[in-house]
Every structure is written in structure tokens, then in C-alpha cells.
Amino acid sequence: MINLTSVNKSYRQGNGDYQVLYDINLKVKSGEFVAVMGPSGSGKSTLIDIIGFLDQDFEGSYIFNETVVSDLNRRDHAKLRNRSVGFVFQNFKLINNQNVGENVGLPLLYAGVKRHDIHVRVNKVLDQVGLTDSYYKMPKNLSGGQQQRVAIARAIVAKPSFLVADEPTGALDSATSKEIIKLFKDLNQNGTTIILVTHDEKVASQARRLVKILDGRIQSDEEITNEDL
Amino acid sequence: MRIYELFVSALRSLWANKRRSILTMLGIIIGIAAVITILSLGDGVRVETLKSLQADSSGRQSSEINFNTESNYRLGSKISGFNDNDLNMVQNNRKVVKAEIESGYEGIINSSGIINGKNVMGNIYLTKKPNRKYLIAGRGISKNDLLANNPVALINKSLAKKGYVSPKNAINAGIELNGVSYTIVGVIEDEATLKEYQIYDIVVSKKFYMNNGADIPNNSMKLTFVNGTDVSKETKAIVQNLNKNGSQHSNGEYSFIDMGDMLKGASDAIKSITYFVVAIASISLFIAGIGVMNMMYISVSERTQEIGIRMAVGATQRQILWQFLIEAIILTLTGGMIGYLSGIGIAKIISAFLPFKAIITFSTFLLAFGTSTIIGLIFGILPAKTASNKNLIEILR
Structure with missing residues (x-):
């Protein structure tokens, strides 16, 4: 599904270029649960932005389901983002003056789904993430864990091909983190492909494949076998 | 979206x-x-x-159609531009509230006369009131003259000179207008005007003039319209119609002063x-x-x-x-x-x-x-x- 071949990425900084990714080769198949791990500054967020169609400015080839991502114009790139990926951010990124239902329904709104259908679908997804009857609540009245559930609901509402989570537990306490990771595992067991970025080994160990990154290079890429759940 | x-x-x-x-x-x-x-x-x-601008002082909208013969200022023209048929025709227009036929402009008519055996022509001011305006010799037309129906007239200087050489000589002499003799009681200036733009040469009592069989040509028609009418447009249409079908359309021209442009x-x-x-x-x-x-x-x-x-x-x-x-x-x-x-x-x-x-x-x-x-x-x-x-x-x- 996801096929990155010799991807390089550098930022222009001052006079010179500052390279963050070196020659990344990565393949992700449908249904996988991949954890990308590395210390801060290792380039893992940059990598995941490229994979998640947020960043189009890179060298190398990214082929997604036979679509050459680097060849798309901005509009098609945005469309691909809308239909094929769900993003979960560390700090949730909810629109604070809109209620939970509207936040979750946002991707469907941009996909051109009818208001009524959006409402039905959003309630279904809210049930799925354990936030039944929260449609009209405001994000600020929810706990961090609940807000991240809203964000996850928003990520999966349009039934994307895969889910990208950038430090999804980074702003949560350990108990809540566990719940969120459990939710990801449940989703994965139901067939959702998940790519998760973390620097927390506990979280990473819950995935089924671990990719380690250091200084912009992939150091290791292995299956996790010692699953304890 | x-x-x-x-x-x-x-x-x-x-x-x-x-x-x-x-x-x-x-x-x-x-x-x-x-x-x-x-x-x-x-x-x-x-x-x-x-x-x-369109309405008169009482708020009604009106206009005036005039008839002019081809020889516009020929004196003695007795042609009436409007008759009853014309009146009926105009009144058939639903926008017209009232149509009146009037004689001449503001009481001034053209007429020919004979003064000391010479044919002359002039504009006669038919007055209803005593008149001594522009008088330079003799006396004006007095209230008495009007009440007693005296056949008196005022003539201007040039007429007086033409008939009797000097204004003085003309006083108490005679002038024949419309077949009736009048006594000249006074002489007025040549530039006598009514309302500042209508020049007149002779002044006589309207009542006397009318009573002596004078046929005053009806050359003016006053129209009053329904409120809100485009007076200019309606009048134009009526004038066009009169020029085609009016009783005197072959002898002259019907016209009106178009307020529209103004x-x-x-x-x-x-x-x-x-x-x-x-x-x-x-x-x-x-x-x-x-x-x-x-x-x-x-x-x-x-x-x-x-x-x-x-x-x-x-x-x-x-x-x-x-x-x-x-x-x-x-x-x-x-x-x-x-x-x-x-x-x-x-x-x-x-x-x-x-x-x-x-x-x-x-x-x-x-x-x-x-x-x-x-x-x-x-x-x-x-x-x-x-x-x-x-x-x-x-x-x-």
C-alpha cells in the first residue's frame, strides 16, 4: 500500500540546507500496525508528515496504491489526504468553538457528504471510540483522553486506508495512554492500518512492527513477536 | 464540500x-x-x-395647444382652430379630465382695421378693466367707458402717426375695427406689452368688442390631465392627431410648448x-x-x-x-x-x-x-x- 523509495528531505535553513531524512526506504502493507520510534529530532515526525500526505516537498518516490504522490498537484494531494488518511495529533487539534460532532464530521464535510448522513456516521464512530452521546459536547469540557478519542473518531470517520498517529499519548497520563493504545489495537484488529510515532518504548511495544529512526536514517525494522496481550 | x-x-x-x-x-x-x-x-x-413644474398652482397637470395659421400674423384671420368635433375628439382621451377652447392668447387677438381710410393691422388687447398703461397722450379707458359700453380705443404711436400724422391729431378721431367705429381717446407707446412678452397695438373694451358681433377666433385649447399623466407625451399625441384629423389641419398647424425638455x-x-x-x-x-x-x-x-x-x-x-x-x-x-x-x-x-x-x-x-x-x-x-x-x-x- 505505502511504498517509499529513497526519500530524502531537507530544510532550507539560513544559508545552507539542513537534511532531516536520508534515503528512506519503507513499505507498509494493508492491515499492519507499525510503530516508528526515535528520539526527538530524529526526523520521525517529518517522515510521518510525508507518509500522511501533509508534506509534499521531498525528494524520492512515494507510491501509494499505484498513485505517485509526489506528482500530485496540491488539490489532488488534499483530496488524497481527505479520503485515504486519518491523522491523530499529540495535542488533539480540535476546533474549540465547534462541538464534538462537528469536529468529527469535518472530513466528511469536505468530502461532500450530506449533513444528515454525516450525523448518522459521526454518532456511529463516537460509539466506536466509547463516546456515546457526546455529539453536542464542546471539546473544552472533555478530558484529555476523551479529546484524543474525539480526534481518533475524526481520523477514522471517513474510513481511510490508514491511520497516522503522531505521539498520540504524548499529552496523556499513563492510564489514559493505555486506554488509547487499547483503542488503536482494537481498530487494528478490525482491519485498520496504523502507523504510530512515539518515543515511548511501552507504547511502541504494543505494535506489531517496529521501525527505529536515528538522525534521519532507518536503523532497524523488525516484527514484534513478544506480544503480551 | x-x-x-x-x-x-x-x-x-x-x-x-x-x-x-x-x-x-x-x-x-x-x-x-x-x-x-x-x-x-x-x-x-x-x-x-x-x-x-408640470402642475398648475392647484396641483393639476395641464397643457395648452395652440393653432396657428400659415400666415401667422395676418390680421383679420377669422379661422377658429378648434371646433366642437375637435373638442370631442380630445375629450375621448381618457387621461384628459377637462378640455376648454379659449380665444387667443391672454385676451390679445389679431385684427385688421381702417384708420382714416388706410388699412392697418394690429394686435388688439381686449381689456376687462380700466386701462391707462403706456399712455403718452389723451386718456385711458375708464371704468365709465366699460360700464357705459363706450366705443373707445387706445392706439399706439405708430398707428396714430400712420392715420393722423401725430398722436395729438389722432385723439378723438376714429378707427374702424371689425366693421365698428371706435373713438380714439388715447395714444400708447409702441412697445406696449402684456405680461412682458405679448405686444399689443390697440386696446378696446372686451365686452364692447364681443357685443358687436366680433368673432374671436378660438385658437387655443387648454387641457387638464389626470394626475400622474406624462403630460408632454399625451399632449404630443393629441397634437399629432389634431394635425392629421383636426378641423383646420389643412389651413394651419397645431402645436404646443413642450415642457418635457425643460x-x-x-x-x-x-x-x-x-x-x-x-x-x-x-x-x-x-x-x-x-x-x-x-x-x-x-x-x-x-x-x-x-x-x-x-x-x-x-x-x-x-x-x-x-x-x-x-x-x-x-x-x-x-x-x-x-x-x-x-x-x-x-x-x-x-x-x-x-x-x-x-x-x-x-x-x-x-x-x-x-x-x-x-x-x-x-x-x-x-x-x-x-x-x-x-x-x-x-x-x-
Whole structure:
């Protein structure tokens, strides 16, 4: 599904270029649960932005389901983002003056789904993430864990091909983190492909494949076998 | 994304910043209200002026058709331009309330006469009152003359000279008008005029003149119209008809003084004054537009996160652009409509204290609608572009 071949990425900084990714080769198949791990500054967020169609400015080839991502114009790139990926951010990124239902329904709104259908679908997804009857609540009245559930609901509402989570537990306490990771595992067991970025080994160990990154290079890429759940 | 949804989300975010939205709108409201007030009052003045120019003192609209023979000033012309058939024909026009046939202009008719055996011609002023204006010799026509039906006449200097060499000699001599002899009791100046533009040469008592079988040609028709009639147009049509079918159409020409051109001039003058004032008032609209732009820029920078989130879930640049543009347009359009209504209200209130009514036309509505939309577009496009051109990665980090 996801096929990155010799991807390089550098930022222009001052006079010179500052390279963050070196020659990344990565393949992700449908249904996988991949954890990308590395210390801060290792380039893992940059990598995941490229994979998640947020960043189009890179060298190398990214082929997604036979679509050459680097060849798309901005509009098609945005469309691909809308239909094929769900993003979960560390700090949730909810629109604070809109209620939970509207936040979750946002991707469907941009996909051109009818208001009524959006409402039905959003309630279904809210049930799925354990936030039944929260449609009209405001994000600020929810706990961090609940807000991240809203964000996850928003990520999966349009039934994307895969889910990208950038430090999804980074702003949560350990108990809540566990719940969120459990939710990801449940989703994965139901067939959702998940790519998760973390620097927390506990979280990473819950995935089924671990990719380690250091200084912009992939150091290791292995299956996790010692699953304890 | 559905267009309807764009409007909904634009309305929501405007509502979320109520106070700021209303303050920004206020500029547009004041600008549009000023323009609409001026336009409505200007239209009112214009229509009122036209009405007063068309109507007589009692408010009726009237016009006058005259008949002139080809030899216009030939004296002794006894042709009446209008007869009963003509009158009936004109009265068949439903816009005509009243049609009256009158003789001559203001009591002056053309006639020939004989003075001391010489044929002369002149304009005779048929007076109903004692008259001694422009007198240079002898006496005027007195009240007694009128009461006693004395056959007396005043003639001008040149007639007197023609008949009797000098004005003095003419006094108490005779002049024959319309087959009747009059005694010349006084001599008047050559330039005697009635109402400053109708020259007359001879003055006699109207009553006496009429009683002695004088047939005064009926060469004038006064028309009164239903209120609100385009007098100029209707009269023109009647005149055309008379020139084709009138009783004397082969002997002369029916005509009228067209007030239309004069009215158009007055109307144009008022219009251009109105537009000039509107142009000044429009400056406030321009300032209000800059206010809208300012607010939209603030809004864009405040909602950077929201823009990032929307883009991250798949909003295209164009959708972001439209969202902000529609916000700006809703803001100005709402302001424009409120301004339009307040403008009407203000114009009505003001006109309650003025002698004319404000006139609200549909075109002013279109003007308010169009102007406010265009202001929204022009001053909203740059902030909206800024919003849609934001770098997604930079926003989200």
C-alpha cells in the first residue's frame, strides 16, 4: 500500500540546507500496525508528515496504491489526504468553538457528504471510540483522553486506508495512554492500518512492527513477536 | 464540500465573534444607509420638482395647444382652430379630465382695421378693466367707458402717426375695427406689452368688442390631465392627431410648448447633484471596506490552527479561500441589507419634516445589494488568499 523509495528531505535553513531524512526506504502493507520510534529530532515526525500526505516537498518516490504522490498537484494531494488518511495529533487539534460532532464530521464535510448522513456516521464512530452521546459536547469540557478519542473518531470517520498517529499519548497520563493504545489495537484488529510515532518504548511495544529512526536514517525494522496481550 | 456548508460554517464563525462582526458591519451599515438616504431623498426632490413644474398652482397637470395659421400674423384671420368635433375628439382621451377652447392668447387677438381710410393691422388687447398703461397722450379707458359700453380705443404711436400724422391729431378721431367705429381717446407707446412678452397695438373694451358681433377666433385649447399623466407625451399625441384629423389641419398647424425638455434638464441637474453627494458618501464605504479587510486579516491569523486542522482533514486551498471570502461577503452583505433598511427608515423620517416624500426604488435595493457584495469580494479576497496559502506543516507544528 505505502511504498517509499529513497526519500530524502531537507530544510532550507539560513544559508545552507539542513537534511532531516536520508534515503528512506519503507513499505507498509494493508492491515499492519507499525510503530516508528526515535528520539526527538530524529526526523520521525517529518517522515510521518510525508507518509500522511501533509508534506509534499521531498525528494524520492512515494507510491501509494499505484498513485505517485509526489506528482500530485496540491488539490489532488488534499483530496488524497481527505479520503485515504486519518491523522491523530499529540495535542488533539480540535476546533474549540465547534462541538464534538462537528469536529468529527469535518472530513466528511469536505468530502461532500450530506449533513444528515454525516450525523448518522459521526454518532456511529463516537460509539466506536466509547463516546456515546457526546455529539453536542464542546471539546473544552472533555478530558484529555476523551479529546484524543474525539480526534481518533475524526481520523477514522471517513474510513481511510490508514491511520497516522503522531505521539498520540504524548499529552496523556499513563492510564489514559493505555486506554488509547487499547483503542488503536482494537481498530487494528478490525482491519485498520496504523502507523504510530512515539518515543515511548511501552507504547511502541504494543505494535506489531517496529521501525527505529536515528538522525534521519532507518536503523532497524523488525516484527514484534513478544506480544503480551 | 457543499456550498451550503460553506455558508453554514461562515455564519458560525461570524457568530462566534459577534462583537467584532457587528462592529465591522457598522461601517458598512453607515455607508450604505447614507447612500440610500441621499438617493431616496434625491429621487424625492426630483419627482417633486417635476410635478410642480408640470402642475398648475392647484396641483393639476395641464397643457395648452395652440393653432396657428400659415400666415401667422395676418390680421383679420377669422379661422377658429378648434371646433366642437375637435373638442370631442380630445375629450375621448381618457387621461384628459377637462378640455376648454379659449380665444387667443391672454385676451390679445389679431385684427385688421381702417384708420382714416388706410388699412392697418394690429394686435388688439381686449381689456376687462380700466386701462391707462403706456399712455403718452389723451386718456385711458375708464371704468365709465366699460360700464357705459363706450366705443373707445387706445392706439399706439405708430398707428396714430400712420392715420393722423401725430398722436395729438389722432385723439378723438376714429378707427374702424371689425366693421365698428371706435373713438380714439388715447395714444400708447409702441412697445406696449402684456405680461412682458405679448405686444399689443390697440386696446378696446372686451365686452364692447364681443357685443358687436366680433368673432374671436378660438385658437387655443387648454387641457387638464389626470394626475400622474406624462403630460408632454399625451399632449404630443393629441397634437399629432389634431394635425392629421383636426378641423383646420389643412389651413394651419397645431402645436404646443413642450415642457418635457425643460423638465428633463431640471431632472438631470438634480440627478447629478445627487450622484455627486452619493460619491462623497461612498468614501465611507471604502473606509468600511478597509475595516472588513482588517478584521479578516485578524481572523485569519487568529484561526491559523483551525485552518491547519481543516487542511489536515482534507480541505483544499480553494475551500479555505471560499470559506473566508464567504465570511467577508456575508459580513458586508448583512451590513448592506441592514444599511439599506436603515437608509429607507432615515429617509422616511427626514422626509416627514420636508415638503416632499422620499422615493425608494428597486434599483437602490440592487445598488445596496451589489455594492456590499462587491466590497466583501474586493476586501475579502486578500485575507482569504493569505489563509489558503498558509503552509500546512508550519501551521501544525
